[in-house]
Amino acid sequence: METAFQWNDSYSVKVSAMDAQHKRLFDIIRELYTAMRSGHGKDVAGGVLRRLIDYTVNHFAAEEKLMKEHGYPSLAAHCAEHRDLEATVVAFKKDFDEGSKAITPELMKFLQNWLTTHILTIDQKYSDFLNSRGVR
Numbered sequence: 802m803e804t805a806f807q808w809n810d811s812y813s814v815k816v817s818a819m820d821a822q823h824k825r826l827f828d829i830i831r832e833l834y835t836a837m838r839s840g841h842g843k844d845v846a847g848g849v850l851r852r853l854i855d856y857t858v859n860h861f862a863a864e865e866k867l868m869k870e871h872g873y874p875s876l877a878a879h880c881a882e883h884r885d886l887e888a889t890v891v892a893f894k895k896d897f898d899e900g901s902k903a904i905t906p907e908l909m910k911f912l913q914n915w916l917t918t919h920i921l922t923i924d925q926k927y928s929d930f931l932n933s934r935g936v937r
Contacts, residue, residue, distance in 0.1 A: 806831035812920045814928040816936050822860045823920055829853045830912045837904045846904045850894045871934045873927055882923050886915055
């Protein structure tokens with residue numbers, strides 16, 4: 802699974818600011834995965850999950866602002882997808898903080914699927930649209 806959290810060009814949305822932010826999301830999730838694999842998941846998980854949530858919220862806001870500025874026609878659906886993803890991660894963090902959840906392979910699989918599926922399917926939809934408006 803470790804390679805699942807490695808950036809490659811297939812994830813590029815051809816918008817440099819968004820690609821840089823996506824790479825940072827990969828880095829944060831890989832950090833959580835590495836900690837879990839080395840037996841330190843619980844020690845660092847709370848902080849990493851908090852950073853993941855904070856960074857995700859900021860990234861989604863930047864992405865939505867960019868799409869809004871350029872009149873992206875599927876903005877509402879894209880925003881709804883973001884809210885669903887945020888709610889899931891925030892709920893997991895709450896359960897983790899209360900001690901009812903642990904950093905598990907299932908969580909890592911969710912994060913992998915979330916990150917890769919969202920970028921490869923949802924975010925790729927705005928790539929050509931923004932590129933056609935000169936956003937690179």
